[in-house]
Amino acid sequence: MAAPEADVRKGDPPETSYLEVLQQGANISVDYGDIELPEWYDDKKVKRAQDYFKRNFFAMFIGKLCGLLAIITVPSILRVLVHTNQSSEPRTAYRRYVATIMHTLEWYYEDFIPTSRAWKSFAFVRKTHAGVSRQASTVRPGMIISQRDMAITQFGFIGYIIISYRKLGIQYDPKDMEAFVHLWRVIGHLMGIEDRFNACTDRFETTEQRMTVIANEILKPALLNHTAEFVKMGKALIEGLWCFNPFIEFDSFLFLTLRFNNIPGYHYWDDEVGPDGANPAQPRPYERFSQYSRFLLYCVCYIHSVLLQIGLFRWYFNMQMVMSRFLITYFPFLAFYHYGVRDAYVRILK
Numbered sequence: 001m002a003a004p005e006a007d008v009r010k011g012d013p014p015e016t017s018y019l020e021v022l023q024q025g026a027n028i029s030v031d032y033g034d035i036e037l038p039e040w041y042d043d044k045k046v047k048r049a050q051d052y053f054k055r056n057f058f059a060m061f062i063g064k065l066c067g068l069l070a071i072i073t074v075p076s077i078l079r080v081l082v083h084t085n086q087s088s089e090p091r092t093a094y095r096r097y098v099a100t101i102m103h104t105l106e107w108y109y110e111d112f113i114p115t116s117r118a119w120k121s122f123a124f125v126r127k128t129h130a131g132v133s134r135q136a137s138t139v140r141p142g143m144i145i146s147q148r149d150m151a152i153t154q155f156g157f158i159g160y161i162i163i164s165y166r167k168l169g170i171q172y173d174p175k176d177m178e179a180f181v182h183l184w185r186v187i188g189h190l191m192g193i194e195d196r197f198n199a200c201t202d203r204f205e206t207t208e209q210r211m212t213v214i215a216n217e218i219l220k221p222a223l224l225n226h227t228a229e230f231v232k233m234g235k236a237l238i239e240g241l242w243c244f245n246p247f248i249e250f251d252s253f254l255f256l257t258l259r260f261n262n263i264p265g266y267h268y269w270d271d272e273v274g275p276d277g278a279n280p281a282q283p284r285p286y287e288r289f290s291q292y293s294r295f296l297l298y299c300v301c302y303i304h305s306v307l308l309q310i311g312l313f314r315w316y317f318n319m320q321m322v323m324s325r326f327l328i329t330y331f332p333f334l335a336f337y338h339y340g341v342r343d344a345y346v347r348i349l350k
Contacts, residue, residue: 018209018210018213019213019217019218021196021197022147022148022151022152022197022214022218023148025146025147025148025151025194025196025197026076026146026147026148026149027146028146028147028148028194029130029133029134029137029144029145029146029147030126030129030130030133030144030145030146030147030149030150030191030192030193031130031192032126032127032129032130032131032192033192035119035122035123035126035190037112037186037189037190038186038189040202041112041186042182043112045178045179045182045183046112046179046182046183046186048175048176048179049176049179049180049182049183050108050109050183052173052176052177052179052180053108053180054108054318055171055314055318056170056171056314056318057317057318057321057322058308058314058317058318058320058321059168059169059170059304059308059317060161060168060170061245061321062168062256062300062304063160063161063164063168063170063260064104064156064157064158064160064161065241065248065253066160066253066256066257066260067155067156067157067158067159067160067257068097068100068156068157068237069234069237069238069253069254069257070155070156070159070160070219070222070223070257070261071152071153071155071156071219072230072233072234072237073219073222073223073226073227073230074149074152074218074219074222075222076143076146076148076149077149077152077153078227078229078230078233079140079143080132080133080136080143080144080145080149081233082229082233083136083139083140083143084132084136087233087236087237087240088232088233088236089236090236090239090240090242090338091240091338091339091343092236092240093233093236093237093239093240093241094240094241094243094335094338094339094343094346095240095343095346096240097237097240097241098240098241098243098244098328098346099346099348101241101244101325101328102329102346102348103121103124103125103348104157105325106118106121106348106349107121107122107183107187112186112190117349120349121348121349122187122190122191124348124349125191126190126191126192129145129150129191129192130145130192132145133145133146147193147194147197148197150188150191150192150193150197151188151193151197151198151199151214152199152214152218152219154184154187154188154191154193154198154199154200155199155211155214155215155219157184158180158181158184158199158200158211159199159211159214159215160260160261161180162177162181162204162207162208162211163208163211163212163215163260163262164259164260164261164262165177167259167260167272167304167305168260168304168308169303169304169305169307169308169309169314170308171314174204177204178203178204181200181201181203181204181207182200182202184199184200185198185200185201185202185207188200199211199214215261215262219261220261220263223257223258223261223263224258224263231250234250234254235250238250238253242334243328243332243334243335243338243339243344244324244328245324246334247296247299247300248296249292249293249296251286251289251290251293252286252289252293252294252296252297252300255285255286255289255297256297256300256301258285259272265282265284265285266285268286268297268301269301269305303317328346332344332345332346
């Protein structure tokens with residue numbers, strides 16, 4: 001089912017102004033305040049969104065992985081990551097990003113109540129962000145985790161799910177997607193994002209507009225002009241998470257990221273070409289990849305475009321992700337081989 005066209009209500013501010021709002025947030029640091037559910041919290045929508053995630057686990061995981069790869073091209077985010085020195089090589093990246101996955105899964109599987117693991121996770125992550133921001137600013141004035149950075153990071157977790165759900169093979173339903181947007185609006189609030197900066201609004205349409213602004217105005221130029229530092233950090237991310245999903249590789253997933261960002265020229269299937277068309281004489285970017293990278297890229301595109309449209313295959317790939325979660329928690333044998341038993345086990349909450 002196709003998504004509805006954006007229906008901007010009379011009196012709504014144009015979403016292009018969201019970019020200006022984000023620029024204001026570049027100098028406002030995230031803080032560690034009280035964690036409270038917003039007055040507009042809807043528990044039924046949150047539970048519906050959690051069920052929606054479980055039915056699209058595999059597709060959404062790939063969307064989030066490419067989202068994380070995209071946001072580390074942003075200079076302000078990349079500077080803080082380099083400063084923390086916790087994800088610059090595969091071993092540390094493995095521990096950092098597996099922890100990120102574990103935190104996110106708590107949000108998808110647990111209730112949003114003060115005694116839940118999800119609530120403890122929110123408190124831990126928000127406190128960590130505030131602490132890193134304060135410490136970084138003492139080393140280099142102006143280097144903070146800002147409200148702008150948090151909104152862009154929010155895009156990393158949900159942006160491609162919103163703007164490229166067709167390419168990801170996510171099963172679209174208007175009410176499910178509205179609920180999913182609500183879930184991430186709540187998560188953004190709990191993480192300390194002020195409502196004016198929150199990339200998720202009270203409606204899918206305006207959320208889609210905000211995500212598109214971030215994709216086009218912030219991520220597109222960063223992706224097309226990425227730095228050597230990004231390549232180092234991006235390869236560490238992919239190589240680290242190889243132990244969670246061994247069918248990922250840097251070149252193919254960077255191409256996927258550009259594709260999900262809807263950047264012209266980075267299409268895989270011919271029917272993805274935009275209205276401006278593409279020059280058939282110009283070689284496609286993936287033609288310079290290794291045979292393995294090209295094969296992996298084909299497999300991933302075929303899975304998302306074809307197989308995930310079939311219920312049985314969707315169930316199979318979702319169960320793969322459930323198994324990966326189980327193994328990385330209790331028996332991370334691939335990490336045993338690469339990093340040793342001690343570093344292989346990642347625990348996020350005591």
